[in-house]
Amino acid sequence: MKASGARSLKFEQPEIKVNQKRDASMQIDPAMGRRPLISIAVPVLNEADNLDALYARLDRLSKTMASKCDFEFVFSDNHSDDRTWEMLSALARRDPRVRAIRFSKNVGFQRSILANYMHTRGDAVMQIDADLQDPPELLEQFFDLWRDGYHVVYGIRAKRREGAVINTFRKFGYWVIDKISEHPIPRDAGDFRLVDRKVIDSVQKFRSTSPYLRGLIAGLGFKQIGVPYERAARVAGSSKFGLAQLIRLGLTGVFNHSVVPLRLATYSGVLLLCLSVVGTIYYLALKLFHPDLPRGLASIHILVLFGIGFQSLLLGILGEYLQRIYILLRAEPTAIVEQALNISSEELKL
Template sequence: MTGPGITGSTCTPRTLVSVLVPAYNEEGNVVRCYETIVKVFRQLPDYDYEIIVTDNHSTDRTFPLLEELAAKDPALKVIRFSRNYGYQRSLLTAYQAASGACAIQLDCDLQDPPELIPKMLQLWRIGHQVVYGIRRTLQDGFVIASLRRLYYRFVSFISEDELPVNVGEFRLVDRRILVELQKVTDASPYLRGLISAMGFSQVGLEYDRMGRTEGGSKFPLKSMLSLAVDGVLNHSLLPLRLASIAGLVIGLLSLLLTFVYLVGRLIFGQAWPDGFATTTILLLMSIAINAIFMGILGEYVGRLFLQAKTEIKPIVESQLNFPQVVSLVKNGKQGSE
């Protein structure tokens, strides 16, 4: 398969690169994103491309625009879901549909510059299985940018895996990583951590993240918080350990207060109502301990519930330029290029 405008010798096989673009209500960016990717690959005669756009059931003209583009370019493949399954699950489906020797994830708003693709491919060629973008600067404002950086460092600190700091989803992954991602059926995946935890040779590439030129962010505070919770719970047992520590501390505090009560009662003769102090202390401590344990255990039980559900795979409503309609998550194999 050859993308438009790419020329080269027919005797020399060219390397297929999958470019993965999750999209939701990006009518102002989707055409520009496609054209920018094509322009980059016109300067890479040794590579062919396929662009896989996962449309999270956009309600604007995103999908009709993709239909028009896909009709002209068979290298553009589109997966439209039956509903919005969220950013991470949409992205996982794209990874599992990729048929290239490597895959590069790129946001549709182009805040992560496609112009870095040649540099990523160079680093990949010399033997790195993962090339991830390190956000040197952010366009989110001082408060949000500071919170992001603080979160990255916090997750890296508590994680049992080695997670790079200030890294988003902009990355290149080798085919070996794609093979491992075929096996993932997580209902609440945290891909940046999952890929980092796989190991292999990984290297960072610093860049300045640009601001949006069209439309607004499709990642509101609620989604950010949800992603943050997934990042913590998917890569650390610290919350459970904190529950154990909290229970121990509260138990010791209860013993200390009981000792103070007995000293005051027996030595200093303080006239407290019989049983009042003891009952109050034990009641409050029991409520506190139960609240802590139930809250944290509830997060893990909720994830077990999602994993146990039979309908955890995104439902594909429409596909463009795929050879047949199949479950992309089940097998992850597409027709040959």
């Protein structure tokens, strides 16, 4: 296994084999003719303090579920500046199930998840954060529901160990996004989920530069179900997702899955035009009963209201078209891979 540079992605490594030890008790999926492969997708940013504990729990989980499925652990390093990549390199040398990509710059949390999805090989993919606030052990329940026919199994945060202010802010944000979205988006559901390969393949068709994956996956349809759980406190390190990032993610959710902001300009323009008509009638009636009104007062008010309303209407119409053109023209890569571990150059999809 070799790590590659950004310009040359060549690898010399043996064929990767996952969970080579098998016995007669291991389950074979009749539909696949083999045991299913589950990819654990983990986006990381300066998580050196959590990697050892995370890997230990994932390895323990893989042994617990050894009779049901095979595993691979796919990490996407969002250009960490601590020892995260060095630790991932050590894990990849020790365990061929560990695969990782490192971006040339920080591309944001959602794009990091999307790039990670693109490099998984599993029949289903479970996405989990490295801070261990979401329990990896819940995969057993997710896996059983997946085998029962659900394409998306997501965790619902029944309880959070955080301040009342930020918790209220989150709930309000989820409520707003759900209400104005073009399709229902589960409330109190983050990115802790298990998704079928069909869903991953569908997600990859949307090459948005600012994805909002929980909304995108919810809008795809498929058979989905939520599982309530209590979210734990962060084990180590500090959160990289503060209030500013939370607001930015919320705005992305609004703009990606709702045309209400665009149409607000149109509705405002129509409203102002109606007010200008009412104002015209009012000033005409006022002029009849008060002919001594200052000359030009009515016309100025009417023209100002009409002009603002008409311009807002035109901006709203232009916005509707520009939004569609913008979506079609956005074609920048999701991320640029600087280095990779246990992933051949042929497998890189960015």
